[in-house]
Amino acid sequence: MSSAASLPPSVPPASATAVAEAVAAATTLAGARLRDATFADLTTLRVGGRPAAVVECSTPGALAGVVGVLDRAGVPLLVVGGGSNLVVGDDVADLVAVTAVTTGVPEKLAEDAEAADGRVTVRADAGTVWDDLVDWSVAASLGGLECLSGIPGTVGAAPVQNIGAYGAEVSALLHRVRLYDRTSGETTWVTPDALDLSYRYSNLKFSARGVVTEVEFRLTTDGLSMPLRFGELARRLGVSPDEDHPRRPVADVRAAVLALRAGKGMVLDTSDVDPDHDTWSAGSFFTNPVVVGEDARAAVLTRVTARCGADAASAMPCYPTSTPDGPGYKFSAAWLIEHAGFPKGWKITGDAPAGLSTKHTLALTNRGAASSADIVALATAVRDGVRDAFGLTLEPEPVWIGVTLPA
Numbered sequence: 001m002s003s004a005a006s007l008p009p010s011v012p013p014a015s016a017t018a019v020a021e022a023v024a025a026a027t028t029l030a031g032a033r034l035r036d037a038t039f040a041d042l043t044t045l046r047v048g049g050r051p052a053a054v055v056e057c058s059t060p061g062a063l064a065g066v067v068g069v070l071d072r073a074g075v076p077l078l079v080v081g082g083g084s085n086l087v088v089g090d091d092v093a094d095l096v097a098v099t100a101v102t103t104g105v106p107e108k109l110a111e112d113a114e115a116a117d118g119r120v121t122v123r124a125d126a127g128t129v130w131d132d133l134v135d136w137s138v139a140a141s142l143g144g145l146e147c148l149s150g151i152p153g154t155v156g157a158a159p160v161q162n163i164g165a166y167g168a169e170v171s172a173l174l175h176r177v178r179l180y181d182r183t184s185g186e187t188t189w190v191t192p193d194a195l196d197l198s199y200r201y202s203n204l205k206f207s208a209r210g211v212v213t214e215v216e217f218r219l220t221t222d223g224l225s226m227p228l229r230f231g232e233l234a235r236r237l238g239v240s241p242d243e244d245h246p247r248r249p250v251a252d253v254r255a256a257v258l259a260l261r262a263g264k265g266m267v268l269d270t271s272d273v274d275p276d277h278d279t280w281s282a283g284s285f286f287t288n289p290v291v292v293g294e295d296a297r298a299a300v301l302t303r304v305t306a307r308c309g310a311d312a313a314s315a316m317p318c319y320p321t322s323t324p325d326g327p328g329y330k331f332s333a334a335w336l337i338e339h340a341g342f343p344k345g346w347k348i349t350g351d352a353p354a355g356l357s358t359k360h361t362l363a364l365t366n367r368g369a370a371s372s373a374d375i376v377a378l379a380t381a382v383r384d385g386v387r388d389a390f391g392l393t394l395e396p397e398p399v400w401i402g403v404t405l406p407a
């Protein structure tokens with residue numbers, strides 16, 4: 001089982017009776033209640049078995065309090081927001097799911113309204129739906145979050161993997177994160193530098209370090225977006241190539257991002273009748289691989305040229321990036337998957353219950369009746385195929401619980 005679901009260090013695991021007692025105690029806290037659900041119900045990939053219990057928390061205090069009660073009793077738990085970055089196994093009966101669900105509205109903090117940098121601070125509970133926050137900020141003409149429109153999940157999970165899209169990352173907007181420390185049992189505000197934020201990573205991901213209960217963001221107030229950095233989005237908004245730091249009204253950027261995402265099946269379809277199975281996914285399943293140094297880049301290009309030809313190699317997306325080990329290059333996982341012989345909609349067999357999205361090769365999807373084993377088989381086939389073709393090993397982006405990808 002992934003360490004994200006583990007106990008804090010030095011806590012011995014609880015017996016079944018102790019689990020039941022701790023869950024009963026946790027649900028007496030204000031803002032906490034027991035809910036009947038499986039992980040398939042709680043995740044966007046819609047796979048995963050029934051946990052020992054599901055405790056739903058509707059306030060930041062309840063979220064910290066419930067995790068504290070369960071941790072002190074030695075009950076293995078997993079904090080779940082929108083379940084949109086999780087792959088959960090079918091056998092997870094020893095685990096309690098603690099869900100963050102908030103109906104509270106985001107708040108603009110008055111004392112910051114005239115800050116010297118012309119930004120305001122906005123605070124939201126961890127259980128707030130991420131896109132509700134973005135929608136609210138755009139309606140209030142606040143700039144910063146617009147490129148992150150349409151990302152599923154909750155505010156509390158946004159710093160966990162430093163969400164990003166269309167040239168923006170949440171790390172650039174974060175002011176402070178209110179964190180319940182699962183070892184000390186204390187809740188404090190921490191600044192982003194305490195989280196080791198990097199590409200789709202923070203030290204909260206894959207760890208039992210802490211629980212985010214609230215998040216503060218610094219947003220601009222002139223009604224314009226952050227400078228647009230992503231070519232596809234900029235073109236859609238009519239940006240000319242010689243425009244320096246192009247900015248556009250936040251509402252226009254949000255609309256353009258949502259349209260682009262919908263075309264790739266990257267906006268959730270929550271309807272029960274005839275749902276779009278391309279959205280039954282965990283989003284981008286693999287991170288874009290990064291290699292360090294010119295020699296490593298040349299080695300990939302050689303493999304791509306040998307397999308796909310020189311024209312394809314020269315058209316392959318490849319972006320300079322910095323890494324802790326020096327200058328590096330980032331490749332597009334979607335491009336590599338497609339060129340390794342996995343087209344949109346690909347399945348292991350014609351009637352397999354899991355397959356690549358018909359709109360985007362980077363999304364592994366549940367076509368309606370997939371188990372976690374079907375997702376693992378699909379992910380293994382794609383990862384191994386890309387490795388055989390180009391010598392690059394794709395790393396999964398979601399958090400895995402109770403199930404692993406074979407080496």
Ligand SMILES: Cc1cc2nc3c(=O)[nH]c(=O)nc-3n(C[C@H](O)[C@H](O)[C@H](O)COP(=O)(O)OP(=O)(O)OC[C@H]3O[C@@H](n4cnc5c(N)ncnc54)[C@H](O)[C@@H]3O)c2cc1C
Pocket residue numbers: 004044078079080081082083084085086100126151152153154155156157158160161162163164165204205206210211212213265266267268279281282283284399
């Ligand atoms: C269709 C689709 C499109 C997507 N597009 C993008 C995209 O463009 N960019 C991007 O970055 N991601 C994307 N994702 C991935 C996902 O939406 C994000 O990672 C999102 O932030 C996950 O939020 P969540 O609330 O669903 O987290 P969950 O899936 O519920 O949890 C993910 C991890 O965070 C932990 N966690 C959750 N809440 C808390 C908390 N309050 N405190 C501490 N830990 C917590 C969980 O324990 C788990 O380890 C996409 C997913 C889907 C399904």
